[in-house]
Amino acid sequence: MEEELTSPEELTTPSQLLSYLSTYKVLVCLRCRYAIQPGAIARHLKEIHRLHRATRRTFVAFASELELAQPHDVVLPDESQFPVPFLPIQEGLACRFEYCGYLCASSKRMKQHWRCTHQIPTSDPLSTPVPLQTFFRGNALRYFTNPSLLRGSPACTPDSAAKFSKDGRSNTPCTTPKTGTTYPENQHLPLNQHSSLIITDQGLLDHYRNSTYKTLSCHPETDQAFGEVVLGLTARFDFLRQGVMACAALHLASIHPANRTHYVLQSLRHQAQAIPTFRQAILLVDRDNCEAVLAFAFFLVICSLNSDTEDPRLFLNDDPDQHLHWINILRNGCSMLCPFWDELTAGPLAPFAAVWEDDLGVSVEASEGPLLGALLPRVFAETPIHGLAGEHETYRDAAVQLAAAEAFLRRRGPGATVWDALNAWPMRMAPAYLELLKQDRPGALLLLAYYATLLRPTRGEWFLVGRVESLIDEIARRLEDTSCSAQSWDFFLGIRREYFPEEALANQ
Ligand SMILES: [Zn+2]
Ligand SMILES: [Zn+2]
Structure with a gap:
């Protein structure tokens, strides 16, 4: 070549x-x-x-x-247009569960998909080899295939999934052809358009009850809280009911890309109904509504991270109305809950309260890792002494918290969830740091890049797909636009190369 x-x-x-x-x-x-x-x-x-x-x-x-x-x-090609000229075609896999149609390039990814999305851990997920193309690389990578290959009846429905034994293997032989060069017509996959659209509130609540809640609960200990307890509270608190439906709709959008617009719009409608009532509720938190307020925090985060209307860059938001920023809403909500914390930790939502636990239980001095040790001097070097008042102290505080977050997540090990990662740092970001971030100060951006490396292991969650990558790309864009030094740029590139090899490759 x-x-x-x-x-x-x-x-x-x-x-x-x-x-x-x-x-x-x-x-x-x-x-x-x-x-x-x-x-x-x-x-x-x-x-x-x-x-x-x-x-x-x-x-x-x-x-x-x-x-x-x-x-x-970008509108994807129809069956007469596939493959798109100039783009390479690679061998890939299409999920054959129900009306899923999820596409990926490796069986490892497919296993991860079955575990996370279908809640079926299996070493042999049902899938069909398909040719894949993508227009973009890096954070905008999105595979597509010839839509005619995704047509037909599902190979695996919830009913047949129930026949799965504990290790997720089907009891009836279900073969996945290993050779990927031909795509036989009888290896049909479901077409998303054929799945019946969920249009009622009850339909969304049922989807939440049957599927979504499990994808949110990354731990057995929170299963009941996300399931029964939350659903029980929705009967009394409309903001929570709207939040649950908004979240279920986003989940449906993520598993039915063909109907994405329909579900995203549904979600936005429920979000719009939830927020005003929730804002009222946090003005008057009491014994009666404190559990619903606590539970709503999760749905707020998911909708904020996933919604098409929200800036997809997690923390870098140009929205001048920062009061609407999810971090602020979350922090306000949680501080309102303080007087009722003892009750919350003793009640049915104790696992939720534990997620937002204030004390990470790590000793910070001992935990400063080598990377962070190199990062802080770099951050200081970017910040002239005569710069903004208190800028150095703000960075030092943020870095100490970041070191604690890292130690905390390391201690949690593979069991660390996206909730742990959010509680460990963003919830603790000082207003002064957020202000520096808003001004695109290189030091603040470098610290955020470091935090992105801690979020990376959680990227498999459906509501975070692509978000961490967007964040890294956005930090790159902003660092380039600021007067950041060559050394800091190199430092950032080093982090990106090591932790985000795909993005580094795409943006080389
Ligand atoms: Zn699937
Ligand atoms: Zn090129």
Whole structure:
């Protein structure tokens, strides 16, 4: 392959490197064989292809004339259009559970998917080999296949799943062809459009009861709280009922991509109904509603992280109305609960209270890891003494908390959940630090990048898919825009290379 490529000097016209696919409104890099994100074209040309400034200008001008869709808006090919030209085709797998149709590139991923999404740990998940393509790489990677291969009746329905033995293996032989070069017509998969849409409140509550609650409870000890207890409270507290339905709808959106818009809109409607009543409730927290307020925190986080309307970058939010920021709502909500904490820890939602436990129970001095030890001097170097008042102290405090968060998550080991990761640091972010983050101070961004490495192991949760990667990309973008030093940029690249190899590769 190498010898076919022209050297940068020989690239003079955009068509030598870039091809515009008007059907999908994407610009494909012919060398990299993937579409470049609309905002990343200049960087791609500079950093990957090392085009000289004058050439780059011509290419960027060419691209600026084109109508380019954002990654999540790209319309996928129909059966007559697959495969998309220029993009490589790789062997992949499609999930055959119910109307799932989830696609991935490795059997390891598929096993993880069955464990997390279908709650069936199995060494041999039902799947069919399919050809995969993706327009984008990195955080916008989204596989698609020929939709005709996803048609037919499900190989595995909840009923047949019940026949699974404890290790998740089917009692009836169910073969998954190991050779992936042919895609026989009888290996049909369900078509998402054929699944009946859930449109009623009761339908959403049932979906929550049957499926969603288990995906939220990352631990057996919280199963009952997320299940029975929360559902019991929904009868009395409408904000919680709306929150549960909003969350169930997002969960449905994640497992039925073809009906995504329908479910996201449903979720947004329930979110809009939940928030005003919840805001009222936290003005007057009492013995009666404290459990519902505590439970709602989880649904608030999930909707905030997953919603299409929310900034997908977790902590980097340009929204001027920071009061609406989920961290602030969460912190306010939890501080309102303080007077009732003893009751909460003794009641049926004790496992929830434990998740937001204030005391992480780690000694901080002893826990400062080598990476963090190198990070703090870097953060200080980015911050002139005559900079913002108290900036150094704010960073030091944030770093100490970060070290504690890391020690805490390490102690939790593989059992650490996304809730632990959120409680360990974001809930403790000082307003002064959030303010520096809002101003895109390099020191604040570096600390956040470090935190992203702690969130990484939780990426398998459906409501976090792609979010941590977006966060890392967004930090990169902001660091580039600030006057961050070359050393700090290298430090950041080092973190990204080590912890986010896929993103590092895509953005090289
Ligand atoms: Zn390229
Ligand atoms: Zn599946």
